[in-house]
Amino acid sequence: MHGIEKITNMKFEINDWINTKKKGDIIVEHIGEFSTELIDSILPNMEKELNEKIELDSVRKKVFHIFIECIQNLHHHIEPINKIGDLYGTARLGAIFLVIDGSFCRITTGNFIKKEIIDNLKNRIDTLNSMTDNEIKMLYRDTINNKTFSEKGGAGIGMIDMARKTGNKLCYEFFDVGEDDDLAFFSFDVCIS
Amino acid sequence: METITIEESSKTPYIFMDPEKGQIEIKGRSIPENSIEFYKPLIEWISEYSEQEMKTTQVKIQLEYFNTSSSKCILDIFKRLEIMYRKGWTIEIFWYYDEDDEDMYESGEDYQSILTCPISLVEIKTI
Numbered sequence: 001m002h003g004i005e006k007i008t009n010m011k012f013e014i015n016d017w018i019n020t021k022k023k024g025d026i027i028v029e030h031i032g033e034f035s036t037e038l039i040d041s042i043l044p045n046m047e048k049e050l051n052e053k054i055e056l057d058s059v060r061k062k063v064f065h066i067f068i069e070c071i072q073n074l075h076h077h078i079e080p081i082n083k084i085g086d087l088y089g090t091a092r093l094g095a096i097f098l099v100i101d102g103s104f105c106r107i108t109t110g111n112f113i114k115k116e117i118i119d120n121l122k123n124r125i126d127t128l129n130s131m132t133d134n135e136i137k138m139l140y141r142d143t144i145n146n147k148t149f150s151e152k153g154g155a156g157i158g159m160i161d162m163a164r165k166t167g168n169k170l171c172y173e174f175f176d177v178g179e180d181d182d183l184a185f186f187s188f189d190v191c192i193s
Numbered sequence: 194m195e196t197i198t199i200e201e202s203s204k205t206p207y208i209f210m211d212p213e214k215g216q217i218e219i220k221g222r223s224i225p226e227n228s229i230e231f232y233k234p235l236i237e238w239i240s241e242y243s244e245q246e247m248k249t250t251q252v253k254i255q256l257e258y259f260n261t262s263s264s265k266c267i268l269d270i271f272k273r274l275e276i277m278y279r280k281g282w283t284i285e286i287f288w289y290y291d292e293d294d295e296d297m298y299e300s301g302e303d304y305q306s307i308l309t310c311p312i313s314l315v316e317i318k319t320i
Binding site: 065149 | 203226260261264265291294295296299303307
C-alpha cells in the first residue's frame with residue numbers, strides 16, 4: 001500500500017475510495033467538514049461504542065487517543081477544494097473511518113492536500129516506518145523538546161506519536177485528482193492491534 | 194495573586210492553581226483543538242507565581258487522555274517549573290498513571306528524560 005499511486009487516464013473518485021475503506025464493523029464514519037462542533041458530536045458516541053466493543057482498557061485508550069490525533073489532523077490540515085467543485089456540500093472535505101476488522105482496529109483518514117507537501121509527508125512517514133521502536137521514542141522526545149509547535153501541530157509529532165503507540169507501520173496513498181493541479185488526495189491508515 | 198480554578202470539560206482538564214498553598218493540579222482530559230490557547234493563561238500564571246516569594250510547590254498531573262499539542266504545552270509548564278527549581282525552589286512534580294496505562298507511564302518517562310527537575314511517577318491501582 002506504500003507509495004505514490006499515480007492515476008493516469010482515470011479520474012479519482014472519492015466514492016470508490018470510500019467503498020474500499022468501509023470494510024469491517026464501522027464504528028465511526030464521517031465524510032464532510034471537521035469543525036470543532038462536529039468533533040464534539042462524534043466523540044461521545046464513538047467512546048460509547050468502543051466501551052461496548054473493546055474489552056481491554058489499554059487497547060481502547062490507544063484507539064481513542066489515536067482517533068483524536070487523526071480527527072484533529074483533519075480539523076487543522078484539510079485544504080479547500082478549488083477547481084473540482086464542492087463534494088458532499090463542502091469545499092473543506094475530509095473523511096474519517098474507525099472500523100474494527102477482525103483482531104485489529106483501523107483508523108482511516110482522507111483529505112486534500114497541496115501537492116507541494118507530498119514529498120515531505122512521504123519522507124516523514126517512510127522514515128518512521130523504517131525506524132525501530134526505540135528510535136521512534138527518541139525522535140518523539142527530541143521533537144517535543146526542540147521543535148517549534150503552532151496550533152496546527154508541529155514537526156509531524158502526531159504521526160510520530162501514532163507510530164510509537166501502535167508499533168505498526170503507517171500506510172498511505174496519494175492520488176492525483178486531475179481537475180485541480182495544486183491538490184492531491186491523501187489517504188492514511190493506522191492500525192491498532 | 195489569584196487562585197485559578199477551571200472546571201473539567203469533555204475536552205479540557207480540571208485546573209487548580211493556588212499561590213498561597215503552592216499547589217498546581219491538572220486532572221482529566223486534555224484534548225482541545227486549541228491547546229496553546231487553553232494553556233496560555235496557565236503559563237502566564239506560573240510566570241507571575243515564579244516572581245513571588247519562594248515556597249515548596251506541589252504539582253499533580255493526572256490525565257486520562259492528552260493530545261500531542263497538549264503534551265507540548267505541559268512540557269512548557271514543566272520547563273518553567275524547572276527554571277524555578279534551578280533557582281532553588283522546591284518543586285515536587287507527581288505524574289499519575291493508571292496501572293494498566295503503559296502509554297501514560299511512558300509519557301511520564303518522556304518528561305523525566307527531558308527535564309532535570311525530578312518527576313515522581315505514581316501508579317493508580319485499578320480497584
